[in-house]
Amino acid sequence: MSSQTLQTRTSEHTVSTTGTPATRKPHRNSRLPAAGTIGRYAALAVAAALTLGPVLWTLSTSLRTPSESFNLPPSFLPLNPDFTAYQEVFRQINVGLLVLNSALVTGLIALGQMASATLAGYAFARLDFRGKKAIFSLVLATMMVPVQVTIVPVFMLIRGMGLSDTLLALILPAIPTAFGTFLMRQYFLGLPNDFAEAAALDGAGPWRIFRSVYVPLAVPGMAIVGILAFNFHWNEFFRPLILTISEQNFTLPLGLVTLQGNLGTGSISVVLAGVILSMLPALVVFIFGQRTLREGLTAGASK
Amino acid sequence: MTTTSTAPRQTVKPPAARRSFVERWLAIIFLAPTLLGMALFTFLPIIGSLVLAFFRWDIISAPQFVGLDNFASLAQDPTVRVSFLNTIVFVAVAVILQLGIALSLASMLQARMPSWLRVFLRSTFFFPLVLSAASVSIFMRYMFNEQFGVVNWLLSLIGIPAVPWLTSPVASAAVVVLVYVWQNFGFSFLLFLGALSNIPKELHEAANLDGATGWKQFSYVTLPLISPTVLVASVMAIISALQVFDQPYVLTNGGPGDSTRTAVMVIFESAFQQLEFGEASAIGLVLTVLILAVTALQFRLSRRFVFYQ
Numbered sequence: 001m002s003s004q005t006l007q008t009r010t011s012e013h014t015v016s017t018t019g020t021p022a023t024r025k026p027h028r029n030s031r032l033p034a035a036g037t038i039g040r041y042a043a044l045a046v047a048a049a050l051t052l053g054p055v056l057w058t059l060s061t062s063l064r065t066p067s068e069s070f071n072l073p074p075s076f077l078p079l080n081p082d083f084t085a086y087q088e089v090f091r092q093i094n095v096g097l098l099v100l101n102s103a104l105v106t107g108l109i110a111l112g113q114m115a116s117a118t119l120a121g122y123a124f125a126r127l128d129f130r131g132k133k134a135i136f137s138l139v140l141a142t143m144m145v146p147v148q149v150t151i152v153p154v155f156m157l158i159r160g161m162g163l164s165d166t167l168l169a170l171i172l173p174a175i176p177t178a179f180g181t182f183l184m185r186q187y188f189l190g191l192p193n194d195f196a197e198a199a200a201l202d203g204a205g206p207w208r209i210f211r212s213v214y215v216p217l218a219v220p221g222m223a224i225v226g227i228l229a230f231n232f233h234w235n236e237f238f239r240p241l242i243l244t245i246s247e248q249n250f251t252l253p254l255g256l257v258t259l260q261g262n263l264g265t266g267s268i269s270v271v272l273a274g275v276i277l278s279m280l281p282a283l284v285v286f287i288f289g290q291r292t293l294r295e296g297l298t299a300g301a302s303k
Numbered sequence: 304m305t306t307t308s309t310a311p312r313q314t315v316k317p318p319a320a321r322r323s324f325v326e327r328w329l330a331i332i333f334l335a336p337t338l339l340g341m342a343l344f345t346f347l348p349i350i351g352s353l354v355l356a357f358f359r360w361d362i363i364s365a366p367q368f369v370g371l372d373n374f375a376s377l378a379q380d381p382t383v384r385v386s387f388l389n390t391i392v393f394v395a396v397a398v399i400l401q402l403g404i405a406l407s408l409a410s411m412l413q414a415r416m417p418s419w420l421r422v423f424l425r426s427t428f429f430f431p432l433v434l435s436a437a438s439v440s441i442f443m444r445y446m447f448n449e450q451f452g453v454v455n456w457l458l459s460l461i462g463i464p465a466v467p468w469l470t471s472p473v474a475s476a477a478v479v480v481l482v483y484v485w486q487n488f489g490f491s492f493l494l495f496l497g498a499l500s501n502i503p504k505e506l507h508e509a510a511n512l513d514g515a516t517g518w519k520q521f522s523y524v525t526l527p528l529i530s531p532t533v534l535v536a537s538v539m540a541i542i543s544a545l546q547v548f549d550q551p552y553v554l555t556n557g558g559p560g561d562s563t564r565t566a567v568m569v570i571f572e573s574a575f576q577q578l579e580f581g582e583a584s585a586i587g588l589v590l591t592v593l594i595l596a597v598t599a600l601q602f603r604l605s606r607r608f609v610f611y612q
Contacts, residue, residue, distance in 0.1 A: 040411050047408055048427045054485070055430070057453055058442040070451040116336040123333035127326050139337070142345045146546050146594060148567045149587035152574050153351030154344060156362075176340030206326045235435030237549045238567075242575055253437035257553055260441050268445050275438045282433040290426065293433070298493050 062086070062272035069269035085269035086277075092263070092270060095277065097248065098255040102234060102278075105170045105251055110229040112175035114222045121184025122210055122218075126196070136185070143178045151242055158243060165245040174233060180225040183299055187221030188214060224296040227289045234281060252278045355584040362578060373585035383586060386564040393480060393565065394544040400484045401540050402533070405491035410525070413499050429493060431486040440553035443482045444469065447554075472562035475555045479563050483550050487543070491536045498532035499525070534605045541597050545590065566590050 056076050061069055063081040066088060089095060123129070124136050158169045191214065199209045237253045244250055250258065256274045263271055285293065356373055360366035377383045408428060412421055431439065446453045447468035455465045468474045502525065510520045526533070548567040551557060557564035557572075566586065574583035 037414070040414060044408070044411055044424060047404075048424060051427050051431060051485070054439075054442060054446060055434075057446065061445075070445075072451060072456050074453040074456060116340065119333040120337040123330045127330040127333065128323060129327050129330040135334070135338070139341065142341055144595065144598070145345065145349060145591065146542075148546055148548070148570050149352055149591050150345060150348035151570075152355065152580050152583050152587065153348035155574075156351070156580075157343070157348065172340075173344040176337045176344060178341070181337055206329050210329070231433055235433075235437070237435065237437040237552075238571075241552075242571070253435045256441060257437050260444070260553075272442060272445070275441055278438055279434060282435075286426075286430065286433045290429070294429070294493060297432070297490060298497055 058272050059276055062269050062276045064269050066267035066269050069267060069272075085267070085273040088267070088270045089259075089273045089277070093255055093259050093274070094247075095255075095274065098250060098252045099277075101167060101249060102252040103281075105167055105240075106230055106233045108171045109174045109233045110226045112171070113177045113180045113229045114226045116175055117177050117180030117184045117225050118215070118218060118222055120181045121186075121221075122188050122214060124181065124185040125188035126210075126214070127206070139178050139181055143182075147238065151239070155242060164243070165249055167244075167249060169243040170240060170251070174229075174239075177225070177229070180229070183225055183296065184218065184221055186299070187218055187224075191217050220292075223289075224292050224299070227285060227292050228296040231282065231285060231293060352584045352587055355581050356588050358581045360580045362580065366581075369581065373582045374589075377582060377585055377589070382561050382564065383569055385561045386566050386569045387589075389476070389562070389564060390545060390547070390566040393476070393483075393547060394541055397480050397483050397487075397544050397547075398537060398540045400480065401488045401544075402491050402537060404484065404488045405536070406495050406533075408488075409492050409495035409499055410521075412496065425496065429489045432489045434486065436486060436549035437553055439486050440482060440550050443478070443485075444554050447478050469555055470559055472559055475559060475563050479547075479551050479554055482554060483544070483547060486550075487540070491540055494532055494536045494539075495529065498529040502528050531605075534601060538598055538601050541601075542594055545594055545597070 053076065057074060060075045060078040062085055063078040063083070064071075064075060065082045065084050069085070120139070124132060124139075154173055155164075158164050158173075163169045163172070195213045195217075196209050199213050204212070235253060236251070237257070240251045240254045244254065247255070247258070256271065256278060259274060260271045355366075357368060357370060358366040359369045359372070408424075412424060447455075449455060449465055449467050449470065452468065454468065458464075458466065466474055468478050506524060506528070507520065510516070510524045515523060546567055547565050548571070551563045551565055551568060552571075555563045557568050567590070570583050570586050570590070573579040573586065
């Protein structure tokens with residue numbers, strides 16, 4: 001893959017520089033596309049097809065009748081859609097309850113993270129207290145500990161609190177967020193100090209300055225925290241697998257994996273209809289919040 | 304700090320001192336939800352894990368101190384050993400593929416092209432990231448099915464006989480890698496895209512004038528300039544690949560045999576299927592040490608190979 005890139009780059013640059021030796025800037029707008037350009041477009045087209053192909057196959061197979069869904073040749077475009085599989089998936093599992101559980105868990109985690117990260121991030125960015133640096137390093141250090149390592153004691157803790165097999169078991173442990181706190185601290189640090197000074201001159205106390213000046217300005221930062229939390233926890237599989245037991249507390253990914261286990265290869269389109277339904281909220285986030293999501297995902301790396 | 308310098312001057316508290324007093328209390332209240340939550344759900348469990356690793360406990364009977372027995376038994380347990388080996392091979396292959404594909408695509412996107420096309424491609428490569436690994440593994444399991452899977456159908460078009468993707472040890476490991484990379488290369492791609500677009504155009508033009516093109520320009524100009532991002536992207540990719548669980552759990556459930564069992568799957572199985580909570584904690588600690596070691600090693604290497612501006 002990478003050697004192909006380099007070849008295409010080589011040929012492009014040799015063509016453009018040798019083609020116009022006299023001019024200072026090599027002009028690239030020649031009419032005939034260089035061989036390298038064609039190679040590059042071909043590679044990008046293959047990559048895009050491999051990325052979108054499986055999703056298109058899933059969509060169009062979910063729109064075939066359950067009985068012919070595993071017939072070959074496969075279909076990549078839903079030319080005559082059939083919605084039997086979508087009716088059938090509602091009959092097989094309680095899709096409404098799964099969606100409700102997922103929405104409750106994800107929504108409350110997102111709100112909880114937005115609130116707690118905003119408060120903590122503001123404290124680290126704009127309030128004065130002893131041991132600030134040390135406490136902040138401690139918070140950041142928790143990002144290094146994988147969830148799989150703490151899951152056994154968390155499981156026991158949840159049992160001890162009498163919360164096992166409840167949705168709260170999924171929600172509560174996910175609310176404290178090191179990454180969200182880090183993001184909100186960065187966000188508050190990026191806001192100018194002048195507003196606080198002006199508000200203080202007008203007699204506003206620290207709470208008023210936070211509530212009326214900085215919280216409204218920090219809404220975009222909170223949106224990043226919320227969207228990241230939504231994207232992560234809507235898709236989460238490991239913790240629900242361990243912390244929920246009865247099907248009435250399952251979230252969507254868990255319900256779908258169970259459905260696949262029950263149906264096996266009998267009626268693919270039914271399972272895939274469920275998969276497509278579970279993708280819809282992610283698709284909405286992708287369409288309307290892609291920029292925010294991109295900013296959030298790359299924020300940790302650009303520190 | 305301001306309190307000590309202003310306090311002796313007058314008996315009535317000056318506004319600055321009062322403000323810093325209020326601020327301190329506000330800070331405590333603001334930090335409370337996050338810090339209490341972390342104390343309860345992160346720090347306490349870390350200590351719990353450390354302690355539990357030296358006990359045998361099945362939740363039902365009383366925990367029993369066994370010293371280093373858990374570590375000794377996991378070193379001898381062939382399933383645990385194979386799983387760690389699988390995880391390391393998986394990390395090596397998946398991370399190299401992920402970074403290689405991401406860097407190639409990101410640098411191809413730097414070339415001149417219509418902006419709608421660039422936006423479309425960027426969205427496309429980023430899209431799998433918003434899906435759930437469990438759902439992706441569900442449809443990929445159908446696609447890689449030996450009899451009616453679309454992958455074998457495509458291969459049959461060019462005359463390749465059916466591959467037993469999910470039932471042969473090597474092929475199933477390959478499927479887990481491919482499905483994982485398919486979903487995750489977009490993250491490294493975004494990081495590289497950001498880094499590449501931050502390189503000033505003049506540097507490439509200067510390199511062109513000096514005759515450094517293609518591979519030379521890439522390795523002497525581009526790569527050193529984005530080396531901090533390459534480091535960060537590889538640390539993040541390695542850490543997340545070490546924790547792989549959803550894909551092998553749904554695609555193959557660790558099989559055939561133990562050929563796709565990973566470290567986290569063994570943690571899950573020994574804790575929640577065999578009720579060996581002590582051994583599960585011990586495996587978790589080994590995994591954490593591995594993650595910390597990789598991170599430390601990479602930052603040590605970075606002093607030699609990474610060029611910060």
